Every structure is written in C-alpha cells, then in structure tokens.
Amino acid sequence: MVLALPETFGHDLLRGVGAILLYGVVGLLLMFIGFYAIDWTTPGKLSQLVHRGLPNAVIVTSSALLSMAFIVVVAIFNSASDLTEGLITALVYGLLGIIVQVLAVRLLEWATRIDVGRTMEAERFQPVSVVVAAAHLALGLVVAVAIS
Template sequence: MYDLITVSSLALEPGFGGNVVRGIGAIALYAVVGLLLMLVGFYAIDLTTPGKLNEMVRAGSPNAVVITAAGLLSMAFIVVVAIYNAAGKLTEGLLLALIFGLVGVIVQVLAVRVLEWATRINIGAILRADQFTPASLVVASAHLGLGLVVAVAIS
C-alpha cells in the first residue's frame, strides 16, 4: 500500500510534457523578439547620434562605451516590460511585445535626443573624445531615466 501511494504522488499530471514544450517554445520566441528589439534599439541610437557609434565602441572611446551601455540597458528595460505585459495567447503576446517594444524604442530615442538638445550637450564631441568626459554620465543617466519612464508607460 505504501509503495502505491509513493508512486502515485510522483506521477506527473496529464499534459505536463506538452506544457513544457510549449513553454520552451514561448521562451525561444520571446527571446527572438527581445533580441530583435534590442538590435533595433541599438541601431536607432546609432543612427541618431553623430558618427558611427559601433565603431567608437570597438575603438574603446570611453564616452561612447558609457552612453551605449546605458542606451542598451534602457532598451532592455523597455523590452522586458513590453514582454512582461504582453498578455493573451502566444501569438497575441508576441505581437503586443513587438509593437509596444518598437513604440518604446522610438519614444526613448526621441526623448533622449530632445533632452540632449535642451541641455545643449554636444554629443558628437563627447562621443569622439579620447578621455572620459563627465557629461557622458548626464547622457547615460538620461538614457536610463527615460528608459525607465517609457518602460513604466508601457505597463
């Protein structure tokens, strides 16, 4: 009798395997959407800043690295919240995450550019500088702060 109780308590619910496979598929699909949004976000930052940001980062420009890292983190906030708030069936959730993520990326990039304009920061000069420039922290903070604002707006 004891063995029967032990065996039955270890049995998996019907459909467990299917749920695991669907869950793994959803993770993979959301990861692809997240990666796509992160790439779009990076290239949106790159296209809206003076010079080739990816080249400056590879060359080790300290200010370009700081600003790019903050920009990527801000995009990650937006993507994570867009995915987290994507409810419904898998297809609907993926579409919502993609739509809200793209809108979030666009709003984020525009907001940072407006803030740079309002503060009169010469972002091109900062990015090209060979030495660390404290003003790069202002731009990085703008990325992070506005990324959080946009992410919360998505929720």
C-alpha cells in the same frame, strides 16, 4: 513516494520552451532595432567608437542598451497571455517604446545643449557622458513603466 505529473505536462513544457524561444527572438530583434535606432540618431558610428575603446561612447552605448532592455523586458512582461497576441503586443510595445526613447533622449540632449558627437569621440572621459547615460536610463525606465 510516487511522482505523478499532470497529463498535459509534456505539452505545457514544450509550449513554454517554444514561448521562451519566440520571445527571445522578439527581444533580440528589438534590441538590435534599438541599438541601430540609437546609432542612427547619435553622431558617430557607435560600434566603431566602442571598438576604439572611447570611454564616453562605451558609457553612453551601454546605458542606451540597458535602457532598451528595460523597455523590451517590460513589453514582454506585459504582453497578452495568448502566445500569438503576446508576441505581437511585445513587438508593438517594444517598437513604440524604442521610438519614444530615442526621441526623448534626443530632445533632452537638445534642451541641455550637450554636444553628444564631440563627447562620444573624445579620447578622455567627459563627465557629461554620465549625464547622457543617466538620461538614457531614466527615460528608458519612464518608457518601460508607461508600457505597463
């Protein structure tokens, strides 16, 4: 049995590896932007609250990051088949998704009158943090599906 590879195998393999690396960079960039957008719009410095081990900050931040990941993954998945166009559409859809996500969560928090700042800085678990986390995840899924 002889294993025969297509003539373009090497080129296709390198192109695929390059695409993975480039989409990885775009995805990481969007995750950073998403984290800092949440940090900027949420009372308290998230990274410090998380490092202090405050349970509500950990729950809300984790759910926000998962929410951003949903948006980024769907933006990349639905990007154009051409690599350059795909990177641009993934970046634009991802940025728009992050903006919509942050605004939607803040609006929901305002509508429910949740004091997110006090919740995030609480030393003990506050059940309302699960509501904020659920809002992040739910709205992240809605935005992600809207991208597709």
